[in-house]
Amino acid sequence: MLSDQLHKKRTMNLMNNILVSPLLVEIKEYGEIRDCIDIQWANFLNACELSPIIVQTNTPIHFYENLCKINGLLLIGGGNLSCISKNDPCSIIRDEKEEQLIQMALLNDIPIFGICRGLQFIAHYFGMSLTSCEDHVKKFHPLNINKNKHFPSLRDKKILTNSYHEYCIKEINNDFSTVAYVKHNYVIEAIEHKEKKIAGIMWHPERNDVFSSYDIELFKNFFNKKL
Numbered sequence: 001m002l003s004d005q006l007h008k009k010r011t012m013n014l015m016n017n018i019l020v021s022p023l024l025v026e027i028k029e030y031g032e033i034r035d036c037i038d039i040q041w042a043n044f045l046n047a048c049e050l051s052p053i054i055v056q057t058n059t060p061i062h063f064y065e066n067l068c069k070i071n072g073l074l075l076i077g078g079g080n081l082s083c084i085s086k087n088d089p090c091s092i093i094r095d096e097k098e099e100q101l102i103q104m105a106l107l108n109d110i111p112i113f114g115i116c117r118g119l120q121f122i123a124h125y126f127g128m129s130l131t132s133c134e135d136h137v138k139k140f141h142p143l144n145i146n147k148n149k150h151f152p153s154l155r156d157k158k159i160l161t162n163s164y165h166e167y168c169i170k171e172i173n174n175d176f177s178t179v180a181y182v183k184h185n186y187v188i189e190a191i192e193h194k195e196k197k198i199a200g201i202m203w204h205p206e207r208n209d210v211f212s213s214y215d216i217e218l219f220k221n222f223f224n225k226k227l
Helices: 004-012 039-048 061-067 087-106 117-125 212-221
Strands: 015-023 023-027 032-036 050-054 072-073 112-115 137-145 159-164 176-182 187-193 196-202
Touching: 015 039, 015 087, 015 159, 023 087, 032 087, 039 212, 050 137, 072 087, 072 117, 087 112, 112 117, 117 187, 117 196, 137 187, 176 212
Parallel strands: 015 050, 015 072, 072 112, 112 196
Antiparallel strands: 023 032, 137 159, 137 176, 176 187, 187 196
C-alpha cells in the first residue's frame, strides 16, 4: 500500500501543471453564472500526463501566477466570442478573463494552446477575423497538414477530425502559420505562432470515444517542460 502511494506521488510530481480556462454557463432560474468543464477533459489530460488547474472566473489571475509552477495555459471550447454573441454576459466575462490569462502567459513565457473557441480567441486576440462557415457542426473532416514545428504527431499522417464549430478563420496574420486545413472550403483547423509557443486546433480531442494517439502525443509535446 505504501509503495503504491509513493509511486502515485512520484507520478504526480512528474506531471506538468496547466491552467485550464472553462466555459461559462448561465443558469437563469437560479440567477447564477457557473464555471463548467466536461469531465472528459480530466480523462484526456491524465492520458497526456498533464495536471489541470481550473481557473475560476472571479479569482484574481495573480493567484494562479503565484500558486505553483505552471507549464501551460489551455483555452477550451464551448460558446462564442463576445464579438459574435454581443449581448451574452458569459461571452463578455469569459473574453475579459481569457485576455488577462493570455497577457499573463505572454509575460511569463507560458505556452498557450486553444481548442475550438480557444483557437478563435487566440486569433481574435492577435488581430485576426472570424467568419461563419458551413458544414462544420457534428461532422468529421480529413485534414491537409503543412510543415510545422509544434505538431510532429500530425506529420505524414492521414488525419480525420471531429468538427463542432459555426465560425472559423480563413486568413491568418504574418505572426502565425497554418498547420492544418480542410481542403474543399479552406477552413483553417490548426495554427501556430512562428516565434512563440502559441498554437491551437479546431477539433475536440476530449470528445472522441477513444482518445487519438496523435492528440495525446501533441499535448505531451506541446506542454513538455523541457521544450
